[in-house]
Amino acid sequence: MKTNAATIAAPVVVRRIAKNQITVKRVLFYVALTVMAVPFILPTLWMISSSLKPIGEIFAFPPTLWSANPTLDGYVQAFELQPFVRQYFNSLYIALFVTAGTMFISSLAGYAFARIRFRGQNILFMIVLVGLLIPSEVTIVPLFQIFSGMGLINTHWPILLVSTFGAPSVLATFIMRQFFISLPIELEEAARLDGLGRFAIWWRIAMPLAKSALAAVAIFTFLAIWNLYLEPTVYLQSPELFTLPQALTRYADAYGGQLWNVQLAAATMTALPVLVVFVLAQKQFVEGLAQTGLKG
Amino acid sequence: MASSTPVLSDRARARSGGTRPRRALTYRQRDAAAGYLFVAPQVLGVTAFVLVPLALVVYFSLHEWNVLGNKFTYVGVENFERFFTDPQIVPVMQATGVFSIGLVFFNLVIALLLAVMLNRSMAGITFFRTIFFSPVVVSLVAWTIVWGFLFQDNGGINGMLEVIGIEGPNWLREGPTAMISVIIVQVFKNVGLNMVLFLAALQGVPRELTEAATMDGANARRLFTRITIPLISPTILLTFIITIVGSLQVFAQIAVLTQGGPGISTTVLVYYLFQQAFLFGEFGYGSVLSIVLFVIVLILTVAQWQLRKRWVFYEN
Numbered sequence: 178m179k180t181n182a183a184t185i186a187a188p189v190v191v192r193r194i195a196k197n198q199i200t201v202k203r204v205l206f207y208v209a210l211t212v213m214a215v216p217f218i219l220p221t222l223w224m225i226s227s228s229l230k231p232i233g234e235i236f237a238f239p240p241t242l243w244s245a246n247p248t249l250d251g252y253v254q255a256f257e258l259q260p261f262v263r264q265y266f267n268s269l270y271i272a273l274f275v276t277a278g279t280m281f282i283s284s285l286a287g288y289a290f291a292r293i294r295f296r297g298q299n300i301l302f303m304i305v306l307v308g309l310l311i312p313s314e315v316t317i318v319p320l321f322q323i324f325s326g327m328g329l330i331n332t333h334w335p336i337l338l339v340s341t342f343g344a345p346s347v348l349a350t351f352i353m354r355q356f357f358i359s360l361p362i363e364l365e366e367a368a369r370l371d372g373l374g375r376f377a378i379w380w381r382i383a384m385p386l387a388k389s390a391l392a393a394v395a396i397f398t399f400l401a402i403w404n405l406y407l408e409p410t411v412y413l414q415s416p417e418l419f420t421l422p423q424a425l426t427r428y429a430d431a432y433g434g435q436l437w438n439v440q441l442a443a444a445t446m447t448a449l450p451v452l453v454v455f456v457l458a459q460k461q462f463v464e465g466l467a468q469t470g471l472k473g
Numbered sequence: 474m475a476s477s478t479p480v481l482s483d484r485a486r487a488r489s490g491g492t493r494p495r496r497a498l499t500y501r502q503r504d505a506a507a508g509y510l511f512v513a514p515q516v517l518g519v520t521a522f523v524l525v526p527l528a529l530v531v532y533f534s535l536h537e538w539n540v541l542g543n544k545f546t547y548v549g550v551e552n553f554e555r556f557f558t559d560p561q562i563v564p565v566m567q568a569t570g571v572f573s574i575g576l577v578f579f580n581l582v583i584a585l586l587l588a589v590m591l592n593r594s595m596a597g598i599t600f601f602r603t604i605f606f607s608p609v610v611v612s613l614v615a616w617t618i619v620w621g622f623l624f625q626d627n628g629g630i631n632g633m634l635e636v637i638g639i640e641g642p643n644w645l646r647e648g649p650t651a652m653i654s655v656i657i658v659q660v661f662k663n664v665g666l667n668m669v670l671f672l673a674a675l676q677g678v679p680r681e682l683t684e685a686a687t688m689d690g691a692n693a694r695r696l697f698t699r700i701t702i703p704l705i706s707p708t709i710l711l712t713f714i715i716t717i718v719g720s721l722q723v724f725a726q727i728a729v730l731t732q733g734g735p736g737i738s739t740t741v742l743v744y745y746l747f748q749q750a751f752l753f754g755e756f757g758y759g760s761v762l763s764i765v766l767f768v769i770v771l772i773l774t775v776a777q778w779q780l781r782k783r784w785v786f787y788e789n
Contacts, residue, residue: 207597210590214604216661221611223629224619236625240632282514289511293504301516308519310774311527312722314743315767318750318759319529320522322538342518350515375507404613406725407743411751422614426729437622444615455610459603466609467669 224448228252228441235437251442258439259424260417265446268421271336272402278341279349279398280391287353288379292365308347314407316344321411335412336420340402349394352468356390357383389464396465403451421447530767534760552757556765561737561745568652569741573720575656580716581709584664588671589697602672606665613662617729620658621645624730651731651739658726663719667712674708675701707781714777718770742766 222242227235229247255261289295290302324335340346360383368382384391409420416427425447428440455462498506537548556562587605591598608616623629624644631641644654678701686700702709724743727733733740733748740748742762750759 203595206590206595210601213587213590214601216657217608217665218604220616220619220623220661221607223623224615227622236627236632238627238632239636240629282518285511286515289508293508293511294501295505295508298508301512304524305512305515305519308523310770311523311767312718312770314722314724314746315763315770316523316526316530318746318756318763319526319533321751322529322533322756323526339522342514343522344519346515347519375504375511379511400610404725406614406728407747410728411747422612422725425614425618440618441622444612444618448612448615451610451612452607455607456603459606462610463606463669466666467673 221448221452224441225445228438228445230438232436232438251438252446254436254439255428255443255446258428258436259419261424261443261446263417264419264421264424267333267418268403268447271333271340271420272399274337275340275345275402276395276398278337279346280394282341283346283349283394284353284384284387284391285379286350287355288357288383290350290354291357292362292383293375305347305350308344309351311344313339313344317407317411324412330412331414331418333413333418336402336405336408339408340405345398345401348468349398352394353387353390356387360386392461393465393468396462397468400451400466527767530760530763533757534764536757538754538756548757552761555758556761561740564737565740565742565745568737568739569721571652572656572723572739572741573717575652576659576720576723577713577716579656579660580664580667581712583660584667584712585671585709587664587668588675589701591668592672592675602668605668608662609665611662613725614729616662617658617726620654621730624654645731646735648735648738651735655723655726655730655739658730659720659723663716667716670708670712671705674705678704710777710780714773718773721766721769742769 226242226244228251229249230237230244231246231248231250234241234244234246286305290298290305320335320339321330324330329335364386365378365382368378373381404422405420406422409423413419413423416424419427421443425440425443428436428443430436534552535547535549537546537551538544591602591605625631626643626646630644634641642650644650682700682704683696686696691699721741722743723741724747727739727741727744728747731739733744737745743766746759746762746766749755749762
């Protein structure tokens with residue numbers, strides 16, 4: 178800061194004005210942030226609060242954030258109108274299976290591409306990278322026909338197989354490879370001198386060091402599969418096979434009108450557990466999901 | 474690594490020779506075998522579920538598949554001719570373009586604005602970061618349903634507008650507002666992700682540079698346009714491409730909010746593909762639309778590589 182005549186002449190006054198200005202600026206800054214936060218946080222709060230409203234109050238005017246007579250009707254009906262427990266289980270087991278499978282396959286492949294020298298390595302890596310460039314929407318038509326020919330439509334197999342082995346796991350392999358390249362190699366060489374085979378080195382030396390990368394892979398894979406919508410819509414037809422995102426859209430009355438309170442109750446049950454885990458493990462979530470943005 | 478390998482392989486050879494005299498595999502060979510084994514699931518998976526389908530898309534695009542009659546006939550370039558004469562293609566491509574450009578523009582501007590605002594240490598900053606990021610982890614369909622609920626004619630948004638004396642439109646059922654609504658829903662869903670990437674980039678801007686510029690009399694605006702923006706340009710390009718490629722894949726939001734309507738005003742390419750292939754059973758034409766999507770994504774990816782070489786500086 179430059180010193181000039183004014184500050185020497187009346188330092189206290191200037192400092193007080195400056196201090197007030199800073200306070201005003203600060204308050205304005207927080208007000209601006211709060212206003213900007215509304216479209217980010219209000220929908221989630223609105224979802225939770227509306228899921229607890231009686232059906233007659235759901236479109237009440239003026240809109241209320243909190244109902245005077247909260248009810249669990251929406252939640253009860255969510256289980257009555259569809260096999261919601263079953264659908265919850267479907268989503269959960271598919272997401273967990275694919276996440277575990279992806280962690281296993283991509284850490285193996287990522288490790289080999291990073292550490293082991295073998296002929297044709299570059300070509301094989303290029304093949305895998307192609308999976309990163311092609312959106313899954315491009316291959317959905319032929320995949321549907323392949324699985325249709327195998328009689329696997331209206332089963333979970335297409336989702337399990339394609340998600341675990343196909344394009345979605347490629348980003349994971351890429352991230353694991355980058356991670357293993359960055360690891361110092363000395364530990365592994367020492368293990369090699371001790372006579373450990375590659376599998377043992379991978380499992381006992383490299384993997385325990387890769388926890389952060391594995392956490393990132395686990396988080397973005399789980400969320401991607403949990404949110405999958407096009408694939409279940411294309412492959413699954415029976416309500417008891419549906420995943421949650423599909424089930425959420427199917428709550429309607431006899432005339433096809435949407436049952437908003439039921440739908441919002443089911444949506445809350447789908448979204449809230451993930452949100453809670455996010456708040457508890459924010460750092461890992463943000464780092465893990467930022468990885469999905471680093472491809473390309 | 475290379476220098477120590479021969480020693481190792483000798484030892485290993487002695488070892489393996491000691492236990493299993495019949496197998497004369499060197500350490501290097503066994504290591505290579507392990508390598509093939511390790512990458513096999515991923516390589517075979519990508520081949521079976523990406524490369525083969527990609528080839529099949531081209532093959533199917535030359536055929537007509539009648540699901541009911543289960544007839545599969547070669548029709549040559551008929552499906553491609555249909556693409557170029559389909560009166561719906563122009564509006565579909567327009568909708569795709571409007572959605573992508575609108576989404577990318579608002580997403581990047583808001584993400585950058587938030588990143589700049591949050592790139593400081595003040596009380597409560599972490600709290601706000603959590604809030605801005607939270608929609609990213611909310612289930613996509615759940616998020617879409619709530620917004621659909623808010624956008625109803627008698628829903629929350631029009632309710633709030635009415636309180637201040639404005640009569641809102643029927644957002645999802647009228648031409649231009651339907652597209653605006655779909656863009657709004659998607660912008661707020663994923664802005665947090667780009668915000669985090671921008672924050673990381675901003676924290677990588679060296680302090681000495683901004684301080685030196687301030688000493689030289691640069692005001693905040695000049696500092697931002699002349700120092701900050703050029704320095705984070707690699708991240709801007711990256712987020713631009715990721716967001717635009719992601720915008721081409723939008724499906725759930727359209728299916729849940731507007732089903733492509735009103736009319737076909739929000740029918741973007743992927744939704745049109747889904748309609749043609751899976752609702753109307755036009756698998757041959759659906760394959761042509763898949764190829765179009767693939768070509769667009771390919772062009773964007775190649776453009777990104779080229780642009781990275783040309784006008785992005787300071788990349789390490």
